[in-house]
Amino acid sequence: MDMSQYLGMFIEEARDHIQSLNDNMLKLEENPEDLQLINEIFRSAHTLKGMAGTMGFTNMQKLTHAMENVLAAARDGKLKVNSNIMDILFKTVDALEAYLDVIVATGTEGKEANLHLVNALNAILGKPAESVTVSSTSKPIKKYEYDEFVVRAIERAWSQGFNVYKFDVELDQNCLLKSARAYLVFRAVEEFGEIIHSKPSVQDIEDEKFDFEFSITVISKQPIEKIRERILSISEIREVKGLEIKSGEVSSAEEKEEIEEVQQETPVQETVKVVRQQKQETVQKTSKTVRVDIERLDVLMNLVSELIIIKSRIEGLAKKYNDRQYEESIEYLERITTSLHDAVMKVRMVPVERVFSRFPRMMRDLARELGKEFELVMSGEDTEVDRTIVDELGDPLIHLLRNAADHGIEDPDERVKTGKSRSGVIKLSAYHDGNNVVIEVEDDGKGIDLEKVKQKAIEKGLLKEDQIELSDQEIIDFLFMPSFSTKDKVTNLSGRGVGLDVVKTKIEQLGGMVEVKTQKGKGTKFIIRLPLTLAIIQALLVTVHDEIYAIPVASIREIVDVAKEDIKIVQKGKEIIMLRNQVIPIKHLHSIVGLEPVLDKKKFTVVIVRRGEKLTGIIVDRLLGQQDIVIKSLGKYLEGIRLISGATILGDGSVAMILDPNMLTV
Amino acid sequence: MEQYLVFRLANEHYGLSVNNIENIEKIMPITRVPHTKEYVKGVINLRGEIVPVIDLREKIDVEKEAFSEETRILIVNWKGEFKVGLIIDEVLDVVYLTKEDFDQATRDRNEFKFSIAKYNGLLINIINLEDVLFEKAEEV
Numbered sequence: 001m002d003m004s005q006y007l008g009m010f011i012e013e014a015r016d017h018i019q020s021l022n023d024n025m026l027k028l029e030e031n032p033e034d035l036q037l038i039n040e041i042f043r044s045a046h047t048l049k050g051m052a053g054t055m056g057f058t059n060m061q062k063l064t065h066a067m068e069n070v071l072a073a074a075r076d077g078k079l080k081v082n083s084n085i086m087d088i089l090f091k092t093v094d095a096l097e098a099y100l101d102v103i104v105a106t107g108t109e110g111k112e113a114n115l116h117l118v119n120a121l122n123a124i125l126g127k128p129a130e131s132v133t134v135s136s137t138s139k140p141i142k143k144y145e146y147d148e149f150v151v152r153a154i155e156r157a158w159s160q161g162f163n164v165y166k167f168d169v170e171l172d173q174n175c176l177l178k179s180a181r182a183y184l185v186f187r188a189v190e191e192f193g194e195i196i197h198s199k200p201s202v203q204d205i206e207d208e209k210f211d212f213e214f215s216i217t218v219i220s221k222q223p224i225e226k227i228r229e230r231i232l233s234i235s236e237i238r239e240v241k242g243l244e245i246k247s248g249e250v251s252s253a254e255e256k257e258e259i260e261e262v263q264q265e266t267p268v269q270e271t272v273k274v275v276r277q278q279k280q281e282t283v284q285k286t287s288k289t290v291r292v293d294i295e296r297l298d299v300l301m302n303l304v305s306e307l308i309i310i311k312s313r314i315e316g317l318a319k320k321y322n323d324r325q326y327e328e329s330i331e332y333l334e335r336i337t338t339s340l341h342d343a344v345m346k347v348r349m350v351p352v353e354r355v356f357s358r359f360p361r362m363m364r365d366l367a368r369e370l371g372k373e374f375e376l377v378m379s380g381e382d383t384e385v386d387r388t389i390v391d392e393l394g395d396p397l398i399h400l401l402r403n404a405a406d407h408g409i410e411d412p413d414e415r416v417k418t419g420k421s422r423s424g425v426i427k428l429s430a431y432h433d434g435n436n437v438v439i440e441v442e443d444d445g446k447g448i449d450l451e452k453v454k455q456k457a458i459e460k461g462l463l464k465e466d467q468i469e470l471s472d473q474e475i476i477d478f479l480f481m482p483s484f485s486t487k488d489k490v491t492n493l494s495g496r497g498v499g500l501d502v503v504k505t506k507i508e509q510l511g512g513m514v515e516v517k518t519q520k521g522k523g524t525k526f527i528i529r530l531p532l533t534l535a536i537i538q539a540l541l542v543t544v545h546d547e548i549y550a551i552p553v554a555s556i557r558e559i560v561d562v563a564k565e566d567i568k569i570v571q572k573g574k575e576i577i578m579l580r581n582q583v584i585p586i587k588h589l590h591s592i593v594g595l596e597p598v599l600d601k602k603k604f605t606v607v608i609v610r611r612g613e614k615l616t617g618i619i620v621d622r623l624l625g626q627q628d629i630v631i632k633s634l635g636k637y638l639e640g641i642r643l644i645s646g647a648t649i650l651g652d653g654s655v656a657m658i659l660d661p662n663m664l665t666v
Numbered sequence: 667m668e669q670y671l672v673f674r675l676a677n678e679h680y681g682l683s684v685n686n687i688e689n690i691e692k693i694m695p696i697t698r699v700p701h702t703k704e705y706v707k708g709v710i711n712l713r714g715e716i717v718p719v720i721d722l723r724e725k726i727d728v729e730k731e732a733f734s735e736e737t738r739i740l741i742v743n744w745k746g747e748f749k750v751g752l753i754i755d756e757v758l759d760v761v762y763l764t765k766e767d768f769d770q771a772t773r774d775r776n777e778f779k780f781s782i783a784k785y786n787g788l789l790i791n792i793i794n795l796e797d798v799l800f801e802k803a804e805e806v
Binding site: 305306547643649 | 708718
């Protein structure tokens with residue numbers, strides 16, 4: 001059977017399970033006694049194992065199986081969870097995630113068997129406890145064949161948290177009324193769960209058309225031993241063999257007769273009812289949300305953009321006609337397109353929780369690694385941002401959080417000495433602020449040592465010793481220079497060649513900015529400000545000669561008219577203007593885009609763009625005005641043009657280039 | 667046997683496998699993109715999609731003609747990764763060419779930039795899209 005069509009679904013679901021494993025294990029670490037958590041973790045591991053098995057990822061399946069055994073022992077109270085066990089479990093989850101990454105990249109699970117982890121997990125149990133490993137790890141997985149109807153019932157049972165057992169019952173050779181004996185067994189088992197299949201069929205058993213053996217398949221929440229003992233308690237039963245059927249171990253046989261025989265029987269019919277009810281419940285639950293391929297959303301977004309473009313075109317035409325009814329219709333069209341646009345944007349919005357959720361786990365490991373004590377406090381996880389942005393947020397945030405833990409938070413003893421609590425606090429919060437989303441990473445650590453930063457800058461030759469008059473902000477800016485680190489020793493965390501400059505570049509690529517506030521001895525706060533979406537922005541349209549360019553409004557500080565004589569020349573032909581006593585370098589957009597500048601004008605229109613704190617004046621011919629533009633990529637063939645961040649289609653159908661403000665100020 | 671679109675550049679015949687071609691468009695406004703290669707004429711708005719346009723005549727060094735009523739942009743699709751428009755002088759025909767139609771001597775293209783196919787007494791330069799779109803297999 002070709003499983004590749006299910007790969008996407010497998011990946012998505014496996015990710016969810018791994019995430020919930022991580023989340024719940026973190027909670028468990030705080031409340032090791034919480035049986036419900038252990039149950040939940042067990043279920044995730046169990047489902048994951050079954051899924052991996054179904055997909056034929058045997059290494060992954062073996063690892064989850066070993067994990068499941070440990071969890072089962074914990075669930076049954078045979079094992080107490082301690083931090084050592086938690087560490088191994090966390091490592092196992094990491095390994096599972098690694099499998100998943102390989103699967104995403106290659107479609108196969110790779111060759112890594114993670115034997116050390118399997119061994120470590122088995123070692124926790126001493127030897128594989130028999131009651132736990134009903135179907136032993138070393139044996140190849142048995143396939144149980146049922147007809148499709150039963151298979152579906154079994155799968156449903158698993159998803160509802162039931163266990164599925166198969167009992168082989170052997171009657172005493174001296175047993176006289178075999179069918180009556182079997183009937184007692186059925187009755188006994190039904191105290192604990194539902195019999196969904198029997199072999200031979202119930203009809204045949206009633207007619208005594210069997211020897212001394214029959215087998216039944218049961219779904220139940222009770223432990224297997226309990227049911228087995230109950231069966232054994234019936235007289236004239238010689239032996240009962242119980243096996244737990246795990247997911248991935250059943251397959252459907254296509255024997256029509258079995259379906260017939262199954263459908264005749266009353267116990268089975270009852271199951272049908274139960275299953276149907278359960279099915280309806282799950283349908284109701286799932287229909288509230290739908291997973292949509294992001295590409296389909298992009299198509300939808302594109303169509304809406306088209307609509308917006310054609311709308312502005314019709315608006316332009318409408319001016320010619322000056323007809324009242326016509327105008328009203330267009331206003332109506334305008335309202336609809338705006339609402340439609342909003343609605344589509346909302347569909348693309350996802351909570352930042354998607355990124356945040358992996359941090360608690362990361363920070364836990366970090367605290368152990370660094371030997372520090374701190375708590376991660378998150379807020380505003382439900383703040384929504386366009387998913388194109390959310391997807392890019394992970395790396396910068398990881399870096400800032402590591403930074404806070406490594407550079408910010410002091411060692412526990414040091415904290416106590418300075419009168420702080422032993423354990424530090426790192427806050428990660430998100431909130432909306434107008435058309436922006438703000439994400440803050442704040443620690444109550446020692447703050448940035450500005451003096452040290454300054455010394456480092458002098459060492460690196462970025463600053464001359466006599467340049468002492470620097471504002472705090474200017475000193476902080478050094479931190480964002482490539483390969484600038486104040487940490488003296490290279491640890492596992494810092495010294496990877498990734499610095500704050502990478503964070504800054506990434507955020508700026510997303511059209512956002514980073515700000516730092518720090519207070520010595522009190523802590524540091526990084527503030528990231530991002531636009532809600534990347535797809536549609538406000539832009540200023542300008543012309544040079546007969547070409548139209550769009551400049552994102554977010555990066556424009558102001559627009560000024562400058563007389564020719566106010567443009568001064570310094571340092572070998574560099575043009576500058578003075579604006580409120582600030583020196584601002586000037587560039588001609590003509591030259592930037594490779595056209596001849598118009599020099600014999602008396603007055604120039606200068607658009608002042610900013611990049612962080614840096615300002616640059618851009619001379620343009622004419623301003624056309626401000627409007628919402630839809631950003632379109634130039635495509636793969638033209639990628640890598642540094643000056644242009646994309647293109648947009650104007651109301652008349654023509655194309656205009658969008659200038660990358662970050663490149664204008666370089 | 668494969669189908670080829672035969673078109674004219676200056677006074678020579680060229681052919682491109684129809685498998686590569688998505689559309690044939692009339693000439694339309696092209697917006698220049700700064701800092702690109704000379705032969706990249708810019709981008710067009712192809713029903714809402716931004717598509718780069720290459721002047722094929724400049725790219726393969728054929729004498730340029732002014733745009734006319736017959737000038738067309740062939741929209742080609744490179745392995746589903748991107749689309750590019752190629753400006754050509756005139757679309758002539760669509761023909762079936764077999765292996766035998768190709769001139770053996772030009773197949774490995776040591777001295778020729780294009781393979782040459784013979785069809786009804788015509789000589790057709792067969793364009794290899796990869797050579798046109800990427801820099802690597804440029805001049806010998």
